Amino acid sequence: MKDHPLEQVRGNPSRPLQTIRQLAIDPEMCMYALTMSTAESKNIKEAMADSAWIEAMQEELHQFDRLQ
Incomplete structure (x- = not known):
């Protein structure tokens, strides 16, 4: 750690x-x-500070690109 x-x-x-x-x-x-x-961010400001959330959102966007 x-x-x-x-x-x-x-x-x-x-x-x-x-x-x-x-x-x-x-x-x-x-x-x-x-x-x-499984804890979720309470607002967008918290989410944007969470590198794991950003990575997950990027992966979801890449999934959309792959499906098109």
Whole structure:
């Protein structure tokens, strides 16, 4: 996580990295991860600051181009 900006790190950055399998063992962490992974921006300003959202929107636009 040292190479990622702190605003992109979900959860406590001082905790060790956990895999999906490890999260499945801990139901509370599994629910937290699920909630965080499906969180949507509240407005366009928030969305435009989210590089993952921008990437997802670009991919959707590329899908439209491929379908034409």
